[in-house]
Amino acid sequence: MSFQAPKGVKEYVPPQASTFYAIRAAFAETARRAGYSYLETAVFEDTQLFARGVGESTDVVSKEMYTFTDRGGRSLTLRPEFTAGVLRAVLEHGLHRGQLPVKVWTDGPVFRAEAPQEGRYRQFYQLDLEAIGSEDPAVDAETIALAWQWYTTLGLTQVRLLLNSLGCRECRPIYRARLQEFLRALDLDEATRARIEINPLRVLDDKRPEVQEQLADAPLIGDHLCAGCKSYHDRVKQLLADLGIPWEDSPRLVRGLDYYTRTTFEFDHPLLGAQSGIGGGGRYDGLSEAIGGPALPGIGFGLGLDRTVIALEREGVEPATPARCEVYGVALGDEAARAMFTLVNDLRAAGVAADMAFGGKGLKGAMKGADRSGARFALILGERDLAARAVQVKDLTTADQTEVPLAQVVDVLKGKVQ
RNA sequence: GUGGGUGUAGCUCAGUUGGCAGAGCACCAGGUUGUGGUCCUGGGUGUCGAGGGUUCAAGUCCCUUCACUCACCCCA
Numbered sequence: 001m002s003f004q005a006p007k008g009v010k011e012y013v014p015p016q017a018s019t020f021y022a023i024r025a026a027f028a029e030t031a032r033r034a035g036y037s038y039l040e041t042a043v044f045e046d047t048q049l050f051a052r053g054v055g056e057s058t059d060v061v062s063k064e065m066y067t068f069t070d071r072g073g074r075s076l077t078l079r080p081e082f083t084a085g086v087l088r089a090v091l092e093h094g095l096h097r098g099q100l101p102v103k104v105w106t107d108g109p110v111f112r113a114e115a116p117q118e119g120r121y122r123q124f125y126q127l128d129l130e131a132i133g134s135e136d137p138a139v140d141a142e143t144i145a146l147a148w149q150w151y152t153t154l155g156l157t158q159v160r161l162l163l164n165s166l167g168c169r170e171c172r173p174i175y176r177a178r179l180q181e182f183l184r185a186l187d188l189d190e191a192t193r194a195r196i197e198i199n200p201l202r203v204l205d206d207k208r209p210e211v212q213e214q215l216a217d218a219p220l221i222g223d224h225l226c227a228g229c230k231s232y233h234d235r236v237k238q239l240l241a242d243l244g245i246p247w248e249d250s251p252r253l254v255r256g257l258d259y260y261t262r263t264t265f266e267f268d269h270p271l272l273g274a275q276s277g278i279g280g281g282g283r284y285d286g287l288s289e290a291i292g293g294p295a296l297p298g299i300g301f302g303l304g305l306d307r308t309v310i311a312l313e314r315e316g317v318e319p320a321t322p323a324r325c326e327v328y329g330v331a332l333g334d335e336a337a338r339a340m341f342t343l344v345n346d347l348r349a350a351g352v353a354a355d356m357a358f359g360g361k362g363l364k365g366a367m368k369g370a371d372r373s374g375a376r377f378a379l380i381l382g383e384r385d386l387a388a389r390a391v392q393v394k395d396l397t398t399a400d401q402t403e404v405p406l407a408q409v410v411d412v413l414k415g416k417v418q
Numbered sequence: 419g420u421g422g423g424u425g426u427a428g429c430u431c432a433g434u435u436g437g438c439a440g441a442g443c444a445c446c447a448g449g450u451u452g453u454g455g456u457c458c459u460g461g462g463u464g465u466c467g468a469g470g471g472u473u474c475a476a477g478u479c480c481c482u483u484c485a486c487u488c489a490c491c492c493c494a
Contacts, residue, residue: 363451
């Protein structure tokens with residue numbers, strides 16, 4: 001075959017795809033129980049939405065966007081993250097005119113033009129949850145708790161929660177200036193020196209040991225929070241403690257998107273190597289204004305599905321997936337195949353997961369298919385059975401076989417598989 | 419974008435100083451035309467990632483390229 005998926009595009013096929021689907025379904029349940037509604041937003045947006053929302057100075061916007069011009073000459077960009085688009089949709093459809101906070105979630109593919117490696121793809125998948133319109137530490141704690149609950153539900157035990165506050169429009173500028181002053185005195189390469197002027201907080205995130213050494217005495221945002229931010233942050237931590245959710249204070253956690261304010265968090269997994277961040281998010285109180293909306297605070301997160309799947313593999317956890325087939329039809333001969341087709345359809349209508357052998361397979365091949373389908377029961381129907389208006393029901397786990405009248409077989413199986 | 423590693427069957431991988439492409443698992447057929455999973459017999463299912471070069475001869479050596487992967491960077 002002369003085609004393959006574009007570079008860096010992660011695909012999920014059976015059987016692994018069932019895990020992928022199952023963990024999304026688990027999140028849907030987690031979000032539903034907490035009063036979050038599902039919404040589906042544009043996969044591509046006006047390029048300016050991301051430039052203004054995420055920030056021109058970020059790596060995501062400056063060098064990782066898939067941007068193209070459509071036939072009308074508009075500049076469009078495949079979403080590199082969810083928050084800006086979700087907020088845009090909430091404002092556009094006026095959801096914020098109702099009761100606040102607006103609590104929504106969505107999921108789907110996200111795109112960034114990066115060099116792919118394990119856990120980092122050009123088309124990857126995120127779950128996104130946002131609570132828009134309330135400035136309340138309980139909302140911050142709720143979002144974090146929901147992500148935590150999801151990881152727990154999946155069976156992950158090694159996820160770490162890193163927590164920080166980035167301050168607000170009052171205290172952050174003062175800290176920022178102080179930090180710049182400190183950083184300018186260091187011995188750093190040109191790219192990093194440029195970053196000092198554009199987004200100095202991100203220099204703190206540098207992983208290079210020679211940089212980290214110099215940062216040992218760097219001023220920390222935690223020591224410069226205003227009274228409001230300080231008490232807000234303390235309250236968030238108090239509520240997390242009430243829920244028994246452990247976190248690590250991470251005074252240098254900055255994250256790459258410009259819109260974050262106050263509460264900022266990241267979920268890390270120790271078994272993932274360099275791409276250890278499996279989820280992250282934070283508060284974005286200025287984002288709405290930045291994209292031309294009203295003052296509207298918000299908080300939310302993105303959870304990486306791809307990295308979560310890897311984390312599950314590394315921890316050796318296999319989320320339960322629903323049985324794909326409970327009853328498998330094996331027919332001998334044309335007339336029996338016709339009757340079986342109807343029977344399988346009736347079983348499905350009655351809520352029983354049913355499949356049958358296709359392609360005119362012989363008995364042996366069809367039975368093999370029954371075995372591989374994972375079905376508990378095989379239904380065997382031949383000329384003799386048709387004449388007797390009955391079907392052979394074979395329990396594949398015990399090899400016990402009984403004859404059941406055709407008219408009763410749906411009800412009988414319905415009882416057996418429950 | 420920058421460095422390193424790896425590309426051989428559906429999967430995991432062997433393949434010597436260049437000399438007829440292999441193993442296990444999976445898959446297909448038969449043993450058994452009314453019985454799967456066990457067992458027995460048979461079958462290799464392949465553009466050795468792709469393109470070019472050296473050579474009597476290339477999976478093996480050289481060049482280019484693509485993909486994956488690890489790290490930087492970045493973040494989910």
